[in-house]
Structures are given as C-alpha cells and as structure tokens.
Amino acid sequence: MTDCSQNLIDAREVVQALERAFPSAHIAWEENLSPSAQHAIVLDSEHALECAQWLKEVSPWEWDFLSNVTGVDWTDEALALQAKARIKADPSVDPESLPKEGYLEAVYHLYSIKNILGPLILRLRTANRENDVSLPSLTPVWRSAEFQEREIFDLFGIVFEGHPDMRRIMMWDDYEGHPMRKDFVDVDDYEYEPTPHDAVLKRCQERFVDPANGR
Amino acid sequence: MMTESAASLGPSFEAVASSTSPSMQGAERMEVSMGPHHPSTHGVFRMDVELEGETVVKLKPVFGYLHRNHEKIGEGTSYLGSMPYTDRLDYFNSMTNNWAYALSVETLAGIEVPERAEYIRVITAELSRLQNHVCLIGFLVQDMGALGTPLMYAFRERERILDLFESLTGARMMCNYMRFGGCRCDVSPAWLHQAQQVVEAFPKFLDEFEALLSENEVLVSRSQGVGALSQSLAIDAGITGPMLRATGVNLDLRKAQPYGIYDRFEFRIPLGDHGDVFDRYMIRILEMHESVNILRQAIRDIPKGDFINPKAKLRGFKPPVGEAYGRIEAPKGELGFYLISDGSPKPYRFRVRPPSFINLTILEDMCLGQTIADAVIILGSVDIVLGEVDR
Amino acid sequence: MDEGLKSELQKAGIFTTTLNDLYNWGRGNSLWPLQFGLACCAIEMIATSMSRYDLARFGAEVFRPSPRQADLMIVSGTVTKKMAPQVVRLFKQMPSPKYVIAMGACAISGGPFKQGYNVLKGIDRYMPVDVHIPGCPPRPEALLHAIMTLQRKIAQDTLHQNRRKEEEVERIAALPVPEHGSHDLLPPKHDVLWHPEPVQRS
Numbered sequence: 001m002t003d004c005s006q007n008l009i010d011a012r013e014v015v016q017a018l019e020r021a022f023p024s025a026h027i028a029w030e031e032n033l034s035p036s037a038q039h040a041i042v043l044d045s046e047h048a049l050e051c052a053q054w055l056k057e058v059s060p061w062e063w064d065f066l067s068n069v070t071g072v073d074w075t076d077e078a079l080a081l082q083a084k085a086r087i088k089a090d091p092s093v094d095p096e097s098l099p100k101e102g103y104l105e106a107v108y109h110l111y112s113i114k115n116i117l118g119p120l121i122l123r124l125r126t127a128n129r130e131n132d133v134s135l136p137s138l139t140p141v142w143r144s145a146e147f148q149e150r151e152i153f154d155l156f157g158i159v160f161e162g163h164p165d166m167r168r169i170m171m172w173d174d175y176e177g178h179p180m181r182k183d184f185v186d187v188d189d190y191e192y193e194p195t196p197h198d199a200v201l202k203r204c205q206e207r208f209v210d211p212a213n214g215r
Numbered sequence: 216m217m218t219e220s221a222a223s224l225g226p227s228f229e230a231v232a233s234s235t236s237p238s239m240q241g242a243e244r245m246e247v248s249m250g251p252h253h254p255s256t257h258g259v260f261r262m263d264v265e266l267e268g269e270t271v272v273k274l275k276p277v278f279g280y281l282h283r284n285h286e287k288i289g290e291g292t293s294y295l296g297s298m299p300y301t302d303r304l305d306y307f308n309s310m311t312n313n314w315a316y317a318l319s320v321e322t323l324a325g326i327e328v329p330e331r332a333e334y335i336r337v338i339t340a341e342l343s344r345l346q347n348h349v350c351l352i353g354f355l356v357q358d359m360g361a362l363g364t365p366l367m368y369a370f371r372e373r374e375r376i377l378d379l380f381e382s383l384t385g386a387r388m389m390c391n392y393m394r395f396g397g398c399r400c401d402v403s404p405a406w407l408h409q410a411q412q413v414v415e416a417f418p419k420f421l422d423e424f425e426a427l428l429s430e431n432e433v434l435v436s437r438s439q440g441v442g443a444l445s446q447s448l449a450i451d452a453g454i455t456g457p458m459l460r461a462t463g464v465n466l467d468l469r470k471a472q473p474y475g476i477y478d479r480f481e482f483r484i485p486l487g488d489h490g491d492v493f494d495r496y497m498i499r500i501l502e503m504h505e506s507v508n509i510l511r512q513a514i515r516d517i518p519k520g521d522f523i524n525p526k527a528k529l530r531g532f533k534p535p536v537g538e539a540y541g542r543i544e545a546p547k548g549e550l551g552f553y554l555i556s557d558g559s560p561k562p563y564r565f566r567v568r569p570p571s572f573i574n575l576t577i578l579e580d581m582c583l584g585q586t587i588a589d590a591v592i593i594l595g596s597v598d599i600v601l602g603e604v605d606r
Numbered sequence: 607m608d609e610g611l612k613s614e615l616q617k618a619g620i621f622t623t624t625l626n627d628l629y630n631w632g633r634g635n636s637l638w639p640l641q642f643g644l645a646c647c648a649i650e651m652i653a654t655s656m657s658r659y660d661l662a663r664f665g666a667e668v669f670r671p672s673p674r675q676a677d678l679m680i681v682s683g684t685v686t687k688k689m690a691p692q693v694v695r696l697f698k699q700m701p702s703p704k705y706v707i708a709m710g711a712c713a714i715s716g717g718p719f720k721q722g723y724n725v726l727k728g729i730d731r732y733m734p735v736d737v738h739i740p741g742c743p744p745r746p747e748a749l750l751h752a753i754m755t756l757q758r759k760i761a762q763d764t765l766h767q768n769r770r771k772e773e774e775v776e777r778i779a780a781l782p783v784p785e786h787g788s789h790d791l792l793p794p795k796h797d798v799l800w801h802p803e804p805v806q807r808s
Contacts, residue, residue: 034537034556035325066453068540068568070553081557085536109540109553109568113450113464116471119540144453144573147278155286170279170605171724172688176788179723180287186723187790251692254641254671258648259689280689281645284722291721300718306646370656388646388743602645 009061009117011039021054022047030123033089040107040121045135048124049162052141055120061112063120066142068109071152073129073181075102102129104158106149108138126158129181137163155180244272247587251280255358255591258601262578262590269586274579278572281605289565294320294395294532297565301552302389304567305603307350310336310343310380311545313393318474319541319552320395324534326527331520332397333476337513338410339392340543341506342380345417346373347546348499348506349424355496355595356428359437365428372420375413382406395532397523407514414510421503429500438492442581442593445490452576456548457502458597461487461494468544479516480509492596533560540568547571547598567606571599626765633677633703634757640676640696641669644683647710647743651682654746664753673699678756680749681735684712684719685726687791694732694783702775705760707752708735711742718742731795734778 015029018041025047030040043051055063074082083098104126111118126133137160139145149160150169157178160166168175177184188207196204250261259280265273285304289297301316302309314336321328328336353369377387383406384390384399392399402410428434444454446462459466467484469477485501487494536558542551548570555564574597582590612622623631643651655661655669670676673696685693697706708729711717716727729735736759739752777798784791 032537032539034323034535034539036322036537036539038322038539064450067542067549068551068553068566070564070566072555072564078557078563082536085558107553109551113466113471118472121540142453143448143451144576146452146576147572168279170282170688172279172786174786174788179284184723186721187794189727189790189794251689252642252696259644279724280686280692281684282686282688282724283645283684283719284724287723288719288721303646303718306649366652367657370653371658374653374656374658387745388649 008037009120011041011120014055014059014061014120015041017059018051018054021058022051025051027051031086031090032121033085038119038121040123042123042125045124045126048122049136049138049141052122052138055110056141061117061120062114063110063112063118065111065113065118066108066138066144067111067119068107069138069145069148069152070107070109071156071158071180072105072107073102073156074099074105075129075182076100078102078182099125103127104129104133104156106135106152106158106160108145110142133157134159134161136161137166139163154178157181243267249587249590250277255595257354257595257599258604260594260599260601260604262594264582264587264590266587269588271582271585271587271590274582274590276575276578278605281601283602283606285567285606286565289562291561293560294534294562295529297562298393299389299391301567302391303602304569304606305545305547305550305571305600306388307347307600308343308546309388309390310339310392311543311550313390314340314475315541315543315545315550316552317393317395318543319539319554320534322541323537323539323554323556324395324532326396327524328397328475329521329524330476330518331401332522332524334513334517335398335402335522336393336475337477337480338402338510338517339380339383339390339398341510341513342376342410342413344506344546345503345510346376348503349373351595351598352424352428352496352499355492355592356434358592358595359434361433365424368420368424368427372417375416379406379410379413382409394523394527394529396527397521399523401522402517407517410510411514414507414514417507418504421500421507425500429497434496435493437589437592438496438596440489441492441585441589442596443489443491444577444581448577448580449490453573454548454577455570456545456574456598457495457498458490458548458574460484461498462490463487468542468549474541474543480512482506482508492592495596495598531560533558538564542568545570547600547603548574550603567603569603569606571597571601572604572606575599575604626763627761629765630761630763633763634760636665637678637705637753637756638668638670638676639666639678639680640673640700641671642679642681642693642696644681644685644689645710645712647682647712650743650746651680651709651749654749659746659750661750661753664750664757666753673697674701676700677703678705678707680707680709681713681729682709682743684717685729686722686724687726688724688786690726690729690732690791691783691785693729697733698779698783702772703763705736705756706733707737707739707749707756709739709741709749709752710744711740714738714740726791728800731800732781732784734799 012029018027026044028042030042032039079099086093106124108122110120124135135158152158154168154170245266247264250256251259261277263275301312304312349369353366356365380390381387384392444462446464449459449462463486482505485498487498534556538555540553542549551568553566554562557563581593708714713729716725719725737752737756739748741748781796
C-alpha cells in the first residue's frame with residue numbers, strides 16, 4: 001500500500017537509449033541497494049546538458065518534470081562504506097570500479113507528467129571536493145532547477161555553469177564557506193550552553209577560553 | 216462583471232483604468248524592497264521589486280531569513296528524532312509533513328503499513344488540508360483588503376480541527392504523529408465520532424464562507440486575470456499543487472501516483488482554466504469540498520486493526536544502505552523527502568523537496584506587468600510558508 | 607490611602623488613584639504589538655488574536671505594521687542570523703517605553719534549531735527581553751498569560767523609575783545593529799545585555 005516505486009521504469013532501458021543517442025558519453029547505471037529500487041543513471045559533465053535535453057524532448061518517455069535537485073557531499077569515508085555495502089550485496093562487483101575519492105554530487109529526480117512515469121534519477125559528479133567543483137547547469141532544460149541549483153551552490157559549493165543567476169540564496173552574500181559540507185566547522189557559539197554534554201561539552205572544553213584567566 | 220451601480224457612479228471603470236495604464240510615458244524607475252518585515256509577505260520573505268510607476272518590471276525574491284538548517288540538523292539526528300523537525304517545515308500542516316517523511320523512510324526500508332493506519336493517515340491528512348486551505352483563503356483575502364473578518368471565520372474552523380488534533384496527539388500544531396510503519400497511537404471511536412461531526416458541519420461553513428467571498432465584486436475584480444500562468448511554464452518550472460491544477464494540468468499525486476490507500480476513495484480533482492489568482496482561490500474551495508468527501512468515506516470505512524506495523528522497530532532504527540525519494544500531495548504541492556542512508560542510525564543526507572520554494576520559481580514571471588498591489592495578492596495565492604521555503 | 611476610605615468613596619462614585627497607577631493602567635491595557643511573526647509561533651500569535659482566545663480584550667488587538675507606532679514586540683519564531691540585524695533595527699526604531707516578549711523556545715535560546723549554523727541562539731543576545739514564554743509553540747493561553755505578566759510588570763513601573771530607566775534605554779539604544787560577517791554576526795552578542803555563566807571546563 002505504501003508504494004513509491006509505482007510507475008518506476010527500468011532505468012537500464014533509459015541508459016541503453018542514451019548510449020545509443022550519445023555514443024561518446026560515459027553513462028552508467030547505478031544500483032540502489034535499498035528496497036526502494038530507485039536506481040540511478042550517472043552522467044558525465046560534458047554530455048549532461050545534451051543528455052538532459054534529449055531526455056526531455058526526444059526520448060519516448062518525455063521526462064518533462066524535474067521534481068527535485070539535491071546536492072550531496074561524498075567524503076572518502078562515506079564512499080568506502082558504500083563500496084563495502086555494494087560488495088557485500090553483490091560479491092561479483094569489481095572493487096576497482098567503485099569510486100574512492102570523494103566528490104560533490106548533484107542528484108536530479110525526473111518525472112513524466114504526460115506518461116505518468118517516474119522517478120528517473122540522474123547523478124552528476126564533480127571531479128573532487130576541493131578545487132574542481134563545477135557542473136553544467138540543467139536550468140536551461142528544466143526551469144525548476146533554477147533556485148535549487150543556487151541552493152546547492154550556496155550550501156555545497158558546486159558551481160553550475162550556464163546558470164542564469166549563480167549566487168547565494170539562503171545565506172547572506174558576504175558569507176564564506178559552504179555549510180552543508182561534511183567538514184564544515186561552525187563558529188564557537190556554544191560556550192554558554194547551560195547543560196553541555198557529549199560533543200558540545202567536548203568542543204567547549206577544548207576550545208573555550210575563559211576571559212577571566214585567558215586559558 | 217461590472218454591476219450597474221458601479222457603472223452609474225461616474226466615468227466608466229475601463230476609461231479610468233486606461234489613463235493610468237502601465238505604458239504611461241515618463242514614469243521613473245523605483246526600487247522597493249518589500250520585506251522581510253512586511254504585513255503581507257506571509258512570513259519573513261523579501262522581494263526586491265523594481266517599479267515603473269506602479270508596474271512591476273523586475274522582481275527578485277530573497278530567501279534565507281528563516282533558514283533554520285533542517286537538512287544539517289537532520290544529518291545529526293536519528294531518523295525518528297527528525298520527525299518532530301518535519302512538523303516545523305510547513306508549520307500549518309504537520310500531519311502531511313510527517314506522512315511524507317514516514318513514507319520516504321518506509322520506502323527506504325521497505326516497511327509495510329497496516330490498513331487501519333493508512334485510514335488514520337488519510338483522515339488526519341485531509342483534516343490538515345481543510346484547515347490549510349481555509350486559512351490560506353483567509354490570508355489571501357486579507358491581502359486583498361478584507362482585513363480580518365474572513366480570517367476570523369477561517370480560524371474559527373481551524374480551531375475545531377486543532378481540537379481534534381490536540382485530543383489525538385497532545386499538540387495543536389506540532390503533532391509528531393506518524394511513525395515508520397503507522398501512527399503513534401490509535402484513534403478512539405469517540406474521536407472518530409467527533410471528527411465526523413466536524414466534517415459534517417464543514418460544508419455548511421464552506422457555503423457561508425463562499426457566499427461572503429466567491430461572488431464578492433472586489434475579490435472577483437482583483438483576482439480574475441491577475442497572475443496568469445501557462446501550463447507549459449508551470450510544468451517546466453516544477454510547479455505542483457493547486458497552482459499547477461489552476462493552469463489546467465491534471466496532476467494530483469493522490470490520483471496520478473496514489474500513495475497509501477488513496478486509490479480506494481472516490482473524489483474529483485478540480486482544474487482551472489486560466490491559472491490566475493481567482494482560479495487558485497476557487498480550486499482551493501473545491502478541494503475542500505472534495506476533502507470533505509474523502510473524509511466521509513474514510514471515517515465510514517475505517518477497519519479495525521493495528522495502528523502501526525507490529526514488527527516496525529522505532530528505537531535503534533537503522534535502515535538498509537541506499538536511498539529513497541518519497542513524495543505526497545501536500546496541501547501546498549508535492550512534498551518530497553530524499554534520504555540517503557549509510558546503514559547508520561542517522562541519515563547521510565536528509566533533503567526536503569519544498570513545494571512552496573519551487574512554486575516561487577515563476578513569481579517574477581507572474582508579477583511582471585502587474586501592479587505592485589497585485590504582486591502582493593499573487594504572492595498570497597502561491598501559498599507559501601517560510602518554514603518550508605527556507606527550511 | 608486607606609483602603610476603607612477608598613471603598614467608601616467608590617460607593618459614592620468617587621474613584622481615587624495615583625497618577626502613576628493611572629499611567630501604568632493606561633499603558634498596560636493598551637499595548638500595541640508590532641505585527642512581527644517570524645515562524646510557527648506567529649501562527650499561535652495570530653490564533654491568540656482570533657475569536658477563540660481573543661487578544662482584543664487585553665487591548666492588544668491593534669497589531670501595527672510599523673515599529674514607530676508599536677510599543678510591544680513579540681518575537682515569535684526563530685531568529686536567524688540573516689534576519690537578526692533587521693530584528694534589532696526594528697527594535698531600535700520602536701519608541702520608548704517599549705517591551706519585548708520572547709515567544710517560544712527559538713526566541714529564548716534557539717530552541718530545537720540551536721545547532722543550526724544560521725540560527726541566532728536567543729534574541730536576548732541583542733535586546734533586553736521582558737517576558738520569556740517557553741513552549742514550542744506556546745499555547746495561545748501561554749501568550750495571554752505572558753501579556754498579563756507584562757501588564758503586572760508595567761504596573762510596577764513608577765514614573766520616576768521610567769525617567770531613570772531612560773539612561774539604560776539610551777545605553778541600549780547606542781548599541782550597534784549587528785552586521786553580517788564572513789561566518790557569523792558581528793558582534794555575536796552584546797556583552798552589556800547578555801552575560802550568562804561560562805561553562806565549567808573540568
């Protein structure tokens with residue numbers, strides 16, 4: 001009765017159709033290990049925009065509705081955990097084929113309103129988490145990505161090339177840093193916690209300087 | 216639509232309107248920042264508007280004044296611990312927020328929900344939809360100038376529904392009621408009886424409300440033809456909910472991709488013709504009538520059984536590795552939760568797909584060429600709640 | 607004045623009071639709140655002003671959108687760091703005597719969102735708060751109780767004290783509006799207003 005996987009199509013069919021349409025692109029099917037069976041398609045940055053346009057305008061499924069754009073910060077440790085889970089689920093998987101170095105990712109959930117299908121999940125990955133963090137913007141194809149890609153830029157730092165208005169959306173313009181990243185350290189604001197415990201107590205014991213005695 | 220009495224008062228309305236039409240030469244450009252503290256922006260929302268005379272030529276929304284970091288906090292909180300936070304997203308409808316989140320986790324972990332729990336979920340969600348739409352109309356009409364009175368009527372009905380929520384969950388607004396695999400507690404026959412009384416009394420209130428509003432000259436003239444939206448732009452911009460249905464696109468997730476047991480209920484989906492403010496207003500009125508239908512059927516048909524899956528594990532809940540995107544038809548649009556799990560008790564990524572935020576994508580398009588007073592009611596008709604827009 | 611004499615006079619239709627009491631009675635029973643709702647608590651504030659809970663009988667029905675015309679600011683909802691300068695600016699624009707009610711856990715201390723990077727952990731870092739209402743959200747009855755508590759607090763004001771308070775008011779008014787820095791507000795708090803106990807390090 002609780003079934004979000006209705007109207008799911010086999011993403012492998014879409015991958016095959018994309019490979020036929022764009023033979024030089026690197027397109028991969030990625031399994032979703034959970035019972036939700038919402039498998040994903042990983043696109044490469046160079047061909048992502050044309051693949052997106054093809055999916056919307058030319059493909060037989062007519063993916064006209066972009067529902068959700070999410071940013072994800074994959075650290076090396078998280079990827080290692082994922083790899084372990086994949087190998088456990090399917091021992092025939094080649095460990096070398098799984099990503100090891102962390103990256104930032106943008107995940108797109110597409111639906112077809114005309115044919116009542118979905119979700120189709122596209123994933124675009126940056127090269128690394130430090131300096132090569134740009135991806136093509138899919139706003140020219142689906143306008144609903146406009147604000148969501150701005151938010152990913154603000155909170156994760158992915159720069160979307162081709163976006164009409166690439167600037168911060170949630171934090172103020174002078175803010176530095178990308179708060180949703182896993183290595184984000186917040187400012188010291190907890191020293192006056194009345195009942196500190198666990199991580200907060202540890203942090204303020206390490207970093208708090210009592211103004212009375214300067215330690 | 217001008218009545219005889221209005222036409223006989225002097226120069227015709229049309230003649231006066233054209234002499235102050237937006238194409239007047241020599242009007243200066245003025246930049247106005249509406250908000251974040253503004254009586255009509257429905258929360259802390261700011262719009263940087265550039266005006267030529269009174270016409271909007273540019274409108275840039277500014278977000279983030281209520282950015283409360285739900286997603287970051289969600290990564291540091293257990294799955295069950297995030298349930299009260301979802302109440303605070305769209306703080307009018309805590310039940311539907313809870314349901315969307317519970318649905319996503321159930322999709323992620325493959326948890327079944329018993330039948331009685333599904334019926335309870337439908338009943339609470341539709342009650343939530345009723346009070347959301349009626350309050351929204353109250354606020355929208357307040358923006359048009361009816362300062363307070365329809366809102367008073369709306370809140371009077373809302374209090375009755377909140378009484379039901381309070382007796383069921385203990386809280387008026389932040390109900391924290393759904394759990395993974397069902398609901399937190401069972402509904403008693405007395406509660407169902409009380410709910411039935413509220414539902415039976417609602418159509419009479421709706422008729423009274425409509426009699427005051429739907430044929431009101433001011434409402435009709437201020438909302439017809441204002442803020443029109445085309446179907447293709449709406450689909451392209453990811454608009455969902457009553458805004459999308461006002462343009463004529465037949466997409467209601469309760470019918471298109473039914474979740475829960477919505478496929479058992481008979482109800483219609485109202486659609487609009489022009490996509491303007493009046494259509495959005497009428498669709499919400501009609502949706503309330505349909506919600507009353509659904510509620511009648513649900514209260515009549517609710518079976519006996521478990522209110523939660525007996526095998527559902529709540530404390531120490533660790534879903535399998537993987538991800539899931541679950542979405543429901545919340546009163547404001549498509550509310551979705553995208554969860555990435557790494558097998559630990561806390562999610563790796565907790566993402567809320569906010570309908571209000573995405574519905575604002577075309578705010579500028581709808582407001583261009585309209586007067587600034589119309590921009591206010593267009594914003595009101597989009598139905599935003601800042602807790603959801605900014606998360 | 608002797609209470610017995612007072613009640614005798616009242617029976618004759620003569621009411622006696624002091625100028626101070628009259629002044630405070632007038633101010634306390636006609637508090638005009640600033641129409642300032644930030645988040646979920648704002649909905650409970652609106653519900654308090656609606657027909658069931660009816661803030662109007664306390665004289666506080668007239669919510670003014672402009673801070674120049676209001677004398678009570680009910681900070682209802684989470685104050686984010688992005689919004690904080692605006693909140694403080696509005697407070698500074700209100701004319702004296704002015705009062706602040708911090709409604710809800712978020713306004714008192716950041717509430718459930720305390721760990722957020724964009725959340726200001728309590729509005730009393732930048733403004734003096736008269737009444738704190740705990741709750742998430744506090745019930746409308748709690749807001750009514752807060753108004754009544756504020757009325758009792760106002761009843762204890764003396765005209766003389768108000769004049770002396772002017773200095774404190776001026777001192778607070780001179781405090782700068784916080785600005786958006788690169789990671790946090792500058793200053794993160796006003797030390798003259800907010801000085802809690804530092805945490806023990808051992």
